[in-house]
Amino acid sequence: MSDWLITGCSELLTLRGSVPRRGRALRELGIIRDGALLIHNDRITAVGRRRRVERLRESRRAEKLDLGGRVVLPGFVDSHTHLIFPESRAEEFEQRIAGKSYEEIARNGGGIRSTVNAVRRTPAKALHQSALARLAEFAAHGTTTIEAKSGYGLDWTSELKILNVLRRLHQDQPLDIACTFLGAHIVPPESRRRPAAFVDQLVRRWIPSVATAGLADFCDVFCDRGAFSVPQARRILATARACGLVPRIHAEQFAHTGGARLAVEQHAASADHLEMLDRGDIRALSLSNVVCTLLPGCDFHLGLPQRAPARALIDSDAIVALATDFNPGTSPTLSMPMILSLACSQLRMTPAEAISAATVNPAYSLRQHDRIGSIEVGKYADLAAFDVADYREIPYYFGVNLCSLTMKRGTVIHSKKCETLGHETAR
Ligand code: NIG
Numbered sequence: 001m002s003d004w005l006i007t008g009c010s011e012l013l014t015l016r017g018s019v020p021r022r023g024r025a026l027r028e029l030g031i032i033r034d035g036a037l038l039i040h041n042d043r044i045t046a047v048g049r050r051r052r053v054e055r056l057r058e059s060r061r062a063e064k065l066d067l068g069g070r071v072v073l074p075g076f077v078d079s080h081t082h083l084i085f086p087e088s089r090a091e092e093f094e095q096r097i098a099g100k101s102y103e104e105i106a107r108n109g110g111g112i113r114s115t116v117n118a119v120r121r122t123p124a125k126a127l128h129q130s131a132l133a134r135l136a137e138f139a140a141h142g143t144t145t146i147e148a149k150s151g152y153g154l155d156w157t158s159e160l161k162i163l164n165v166l167r168r169l170h171q172d173q174p175l176d177i178a179c180t181f182l183g184a185h186i187v188p189p190e191s192r193r194r195p196a197a198f199v200d201q202l203v204r205r206w207i208p209s210v211a212t213a214g215l216a217d218f219c220d221v222f223c224d225r226g227a228f229s230v231p232q233a234r235r236i237l238a239t240a241r242a243c244g245l246v247p248r249i250h251a252e253q254f255a256h257t258g259g260a261r262l263a264v265e266q267h268a269a270s271a272d273h274l275e276m277l278d279r280g281d282i283r284a285l286s287l288s289n290v291v292c293t294l295l296p297g298c299d300f301h302l303g304l305p306q307r308a309p310a311r312a313l314i315d316s317d318a319i320v321a322l323a324t325d326f327n328p329g330t331s332p333t334l335s336m337p338m339i340l341s342l343a344c345s346q347l348r349m350t351p352a353e354a355i356s357a358a359t360v361n362p363a364y365s366l367r368q369h370d371r372i373g374s375i376e377v378g379k380y381a382d383l384a385a386f387d388v389a390d391y392r393e394i395p396y397y398f399g400v401n402l403c404s405l406t407m408k409r410g411t412v413i414h415s416k417k418c419e420t421l422g423h424e425t426a427r
């Protein structure tokens, strides 16, 4: 580790200020033009205009990195991923194009079940290798922290295999990974006839064991038609809380079930998906500290016309975040910039709102806002630089990767030379 003086930030999006962001505060990016920052080891020690930061005594000794007029922002925090799975489900993609629905495919034994079968027969080493390659891709798109869930094992041995792969990944690569136990993804095939017994097992054995062994910080439930009901999810999340795990929930994606209200009742860190929210839900969420994590990659990939009500949530002061939901069934993307593009064009979020929803608010939902999510003195030096002149061009260009540098805790973990797209910058 070393000290860095970073200059040449045409726009330095600090995101300084209050956390979490609600309503109009989502538009406040704390932009410093011609910005600079000073880093000591893994932390930020000064942020400001170039002239001021350059004059600091510590700046003279630091290694210099001139970004030549790029837009710099906090590394993205992707607070919803299913990182660990062995293979794509491209054949289901093709079946959906031919007219089958996601839920139909799942009912016929495909969907989550087919990934569960694949995970069970894949050795930990292979899962580890594919995860490493994916984490490098996350980093290449500007992401510096992710959340990752289990949930494709669904027997004790296979769930442990996933959680242990996640734990080892922590040591083997630079990104931070917050770990979530999703033993309640679906009822696995062998328990199909006795779902209540599966929930009993989760509540009596698996959740307490995961918590005691310190294998996860969060516990998630897929609460929807075809997965777990609200009463089942309530029991699971209440147990998780009693064991010291913080609840998260997949809610209101395909059917309106009451999952969002359950998130409020159980003080969940976040409620994710939310396409089917009603007005009462929006009000309840906006009066709570539950982070509404929208996953626009799903509707895009599944080709569904539904949209999460991002505008209504923001306008009623709910805490909104965005995430990839990286998984083989509904959202096979690792690109937060692509998610920002979808949030702007499909959910009608402004570029500034989308950036806050991809940095400070997900940091809050992962309970890490004291160290990540903004560029402020004392926080980790987690940054992404984009080869654009104006931050709005990050979501404006889509399907291209303009992230030219990613830094995690003061170490450069990705860098590439980009040509500028349709603008001139002073280099
Ligand atoms: O977040 N909704 C539940 N879980 C995933 C989909 C998982 C899969 O299809 O493999 C999601 O969309």
Ligand code: FE
Residues within 6 Å of the ligand: 080, 082, 250, 325, 327
């Ligand atoms: Fe998910």
